[in-house]
Amino acid sequence: MKIERVEVHVVAPKAKRFTWSHDLPEQYMTNTVIRIFTDEGIEGAAGVSNYTSYDFDRYTAETMRHMIPALIGRDPLQRETIWSSLWSRVFPLSPGALAAIDIALWDILGKQRDLPIYQLLGGTTNRMLSYASTPLFEDIATYLNFVEQMVNQGFQAIKFHCWCLPEKDLELARAVRKEFPEESVTFMLDVENNYDLSNSLRVARELEDLAFTWFEAPLMDFDLEGYQSLTNRTNVDILPSGNWIQDLPAYERALREKCWSRARTDVTVCGGLTPAKKYMALVETVGMKCEIMSWGNTLVSTANLHLMLGTGLSSYYEQSVPYDPYGFGMHDTIRTQQDGYVYAPEGPGLGVQIDWEAMESATIHKLDSREL
Numbered sequence: 001m002k003i004e005r006v007e008v009h010v011v012a013p014k015a016k017r018f019t020w021s022h023d024l025p026e027q028y029m030t031n032t033v034i035r036i037f038t039d040e041g042i043e044g045a046a047g048v049s050n051y052t053s054y055d056f057d058r059y060t061a062e063t064m065r066h067m068i069p070a071l072i073g074r075d076p077l078q079r080e081t082i083w084s085s086l087w088s089r090v091f092p093l094s095p096g097a098l099a100a101i102d103i104a105l106w107d108i109l110g111k112q113r114d115l116p117i118y119q120l121l122g123g124t125t126n127r128m129l130s131y132a133s134t135p136l137f138e139d140i141a142t143y144l145n146f147v148e149q150m151v152n153q154g155f156q157a158i159k160f161h162c163w164c165l166p167e168k169d170l171e172l173a174r175a176v177r178k179e180f181p182e183e184s185v186t187f188m189l190d191v192e193n194n195y196d197l198s199n200s201l202r203v204a205r206e207l208e209d210l211a212f213t214w215f216e217a218p219l220m221d222f223d224l225e226g227y228q229s230l231t232n233r234t235n236v237d238i239l240p241s242g243n244w245i246q247d248l249p250a251y252e253r254a255l256r257e258k259c260w261s262r263a264r265t266d267v268t269v270c271g272g273l274t275p276a277k278k279y280m281a282l283v284e285t286v287g288m289k290c291e292i293m294s295w296g297n298t299l300v301s302t303a304n305l306h307l308m309l310g311t312g313l314s315s316y317y318e319q320s321v322p323y324d325p326y327g328f329g330m331h332d333t334i335r336t337q338q339d340g341y342v343y344a345p346e347g348p349g350l351g352v353q354i355d356w357e358a359m360e361s362a363t364i365h366k367l368d369s370r371e372l
Helices: 059-065 079-086 095-113 140-152 166-179 197-209 224-232 248-256 273-285 298-311 356-361
Strands: 003-011 027-038 043-053 127-133 157-161 186-190 214-216 237-239 317-320 341-343 363-368
Touching: 003 059, 003 356, 027 059, 027 095, 043 095, 043 298, 059 095, 059 363, 079 095, 079 273, 095 273, 095 298, 127 186, 127 298, 140 157, 140 166, 157 166, 166 186, 166 197, 197 214, 197 224, 224 237, 224 248, 248 273, 273 298, 298 317, 356 363
Parallel strands: 127 157, 127 317, 157 186, 186 214, 214 237
Antiparallel strands: 003 027, 003 363, 027 043, 127 341
16 A cells, blocks of 8 residues: 555634633634545545644644655555654654644554554553543633533533632632532643642642542643652642653653653644554553543544543543534544543544535645645
């Protein structure tokens, strides 16, 4: 089998924009989608999500501009060889660009073997508990109303993105726990790398008293000493954001030195499913959980779901809510069911069908290997 042609679409539909911290403007969400055609008629596709201030991202696609010529004529089943040849040893490249290509190659493999990707990765389970991952809302009353809606839809867990200001965040944590007792719903708090160590410790100890399941991204990911200190001084589980450590040696060091209670990454941060398998193997070696991010558009959240289901090292799937902005351009989407779980797609490869007409209608930038 040979790769004959590659297309890249930067998809930016009109949709409600959200933010996740007091210091971020509403974010422009872009879905960069790749389509790889082969001479045997098997087509692979994948997408990565980007969030940027003031305008839509185009840099992920433009990074792929310099990779696409190296794909033409290659055997798409040689994923490890292709990934290694594309990875730059001189200047860093966007890991999302590598990830989109790599995931599309896994999609081709799954279709060629008539198997979903999670079975190719180990097939540990076909379902995963889900948590509703909120944007920043205006006030506590809105959060309380939203939690009630999510619980009524079947969610057993909810993670709050909030102001990322310690006093306001604690007010929210106290209010939601008072309204929803520990036995009724699981809560997590994500503060987007905004705290210092002193505030992180203070908030962590109160979250422990409020029976929150984890405290995410209090510090910048590369502050490993700070994370190690925080993890050692509180009993609530401490997680990094998972966005900033993008190489295996640094990740291995953080795991070995027990900087976190649970690890975190996703396929777009580490450059695709091919390297993600290695990250997960390290996590398994130290006997830890890895709470994979799956925030974003359906294509990237589906790829992360396959990683979770294949390896069995995660506790929860991260369901982006409200739903509508994240399912654009898809005939199939991942949705949390009334029992609180999401289930594996049934088709081969990624197992979800793309509405290419809709994707084309919202494309603001496009690359085609025939024109490069």
